[in-house]
Amino acid sequence: MKRALIFVITGVVIAGLAYYAFTHQNIERVEHLKGELAKLEAQNQALANENEKLEETIAALKDDPRLAERRARASGMARSTEVIYQFEEPEAPTPVQALLKVGIDSCELAGKVVPYAELSQALDNLKTQVPGAKLKVSFDEHVDALQRQHVRDAIEVSSFKSANFEDD
Known part of the structure; x- marks a missing residue:
């Protein structure tokens, strides 16, 4: 046991x-x-x-001297006989404001008289020539509501999608 x-x-x-x-x-x-x-x-x-x-x-x-030269050039170095040109970045364009004065008989866009029928085309041309332009619209006090709407429609159809409207 x-x-x-x-x-x-x-x-x-x-x-x-x-x-x-x-x-x-x-x-x-x-x-x-x-x-x-x-x-x-x-x-x-x-x-x-x-x-x-x-x-x-x-x-x-x-x-390999070619590899060494390639690396040196990539870091901004140059030979003593070479000239390095450095270009500055262009400044941002200054915003331009184009004035559209709307009278009873005609419109004046950036100092040029434009018939109502050619307003859309003139706005497109201005936008093409001055891409950064902002549009300021000034209505004469005698311009009726129908003419105002015609101008607003012409702006809407053109390259200018928004405009600063002022009533005189």
Whole structure:
């Protein structure tokens, strides 16, 4: 009976140790560390490849004068016998305001008399000649509502999509 008791105790101890070993949190930690190690090894390999490329570039710069010259020129360098021209960016165009004076008998667009029938075409021409122009419309006090609407329609049809209207 003593032998059976020792055998059972030994079996329980071995089973307990096996259970502890396979369910302990260190196993999860080991798996986590293995995954992290794989990531770091991949990152290390990528950095090694990048180092190889940089070493090849350094060797090419040392051995190939054309590559060195190309890199120097890209950074803005020139030979002592060369002249470098630098061009400034053009300034933004100053906004221009074109005045359309609307009278009873005629219209005056930017200082030129324009018949009502040709107003849309004249507005398109002005927009083509002065692309950034803004239109300011000034109506004579004697212009009736029908003429005002005709002018507004001509502006709507033309390239000027919006205008600043002023009633005189």
